Amino acid sequence: MLSRSCKYGIVISKIPVMKVGLGDIMERHFPDYELTFFHSSEELTLLQLRRAALVIVDLSGEQRQIRNICEMYYPLLSQYRDIHWVFIISRDIYPLAVEQLMRPGTTLLSDREPVEGVIKAIREGDKNVETISPMLLSSDFLEVKEPAEKLETLTHSERKVLRLLGKGWGINQIATLLKKSNKTISAQKNSAMRRLSLRSNAEMYAWINSAQGVKELNLVSAYGEYAEWKSLPEKNMLPSSRSA
Known part of the structure; x- marks a missing residue:
């Protein structure tokens, strides 16, 4: 059982190196968090979501059925409003992420986000506002033409x-x-x-x-x-x- 001074966080990613990197960031800069790592949202339980203060979801490795995946998170965002949800996304799914995942308490980060950006996003998560990383809004990110x-x-x-x-x-x-x-x-x-x-x-x-x-x-x-x-x-x- 978590101590009063400890928070519970969840990291979801299909990419092992991403899990290691996010785990290292959390251990170095947010040692008050106890983390659990998952491969997908289907592994989550209601008890874990009720305990969680932070959920970091890496969608950069998702290539197939990305709309279905985003739609799976939509009801969770509505039900668990006390959680700070952080989604790491690629440029290709940015419009879909804005449509399906944005709400107060949600942060969208680029899959090219510097470590400092990830740390800042987690640290400011208690503001309960929807946030889009400046990197996602930059001209380099938005103006690259699609084939x-x-x-x-x-x-x-x-x-x-x-x-x-x-x-x-x-x-x-x-x-x-x-x-x-x-x-x-x-x-x-x-x-x-x-x-x-x-x-x-x-x-x-x-x-x-x-x-x-x-x-x-x-x-x-x-x-x-x-x-x-x-x-x-x-x-x-x-x-x-x-x-x-």
Whole structure:
């Protein structure tokens, strides 16, 4: 049984060297933690989750069925809100991680994160806020173009954010409507722009107003026929500012 001064932490990774590295970081900088190591989330028990103050999940080695894996963590994040969840992810799954894993108490780290970044993230975990590593938000991380054969369609959350932007909503309003933080909505907008190879807000709005964007975001049904929508002088007005 844990002593009062000891905390319980869990490390989940399929990569042995990652387990060793994370274990070394915890032993050197957080000696008050007792750690248990697992291969996957399927090995977790309810008793372990109830005891845990920290769960570090390495998703960088996950290549197959990554959406299913993220969806397995989603109910755990909702149920165990007192846990600080730290997910280590690769660039390829960043948009999916933002969509499925972000909530207060969750931290997203890059699989190229320096040791200092990992230590800082764990140390600041008691703030109960959602955090995305600056490395994940850097231009080097976001602007690397995907090979054409790897381009994916927009996720449901990305499409929803772009659709609301196209209807004239602002980031703050979308965050309130979807009950998410401004940071999460901005991250979803940026990940959608990266998928579409759009480098500025001007390019984003031009795409939204294009025939392809209208069709992709199902904006025709919201504004009537495409030609009629294009002729509306106040199409960028906020919904709340329109008369009843």
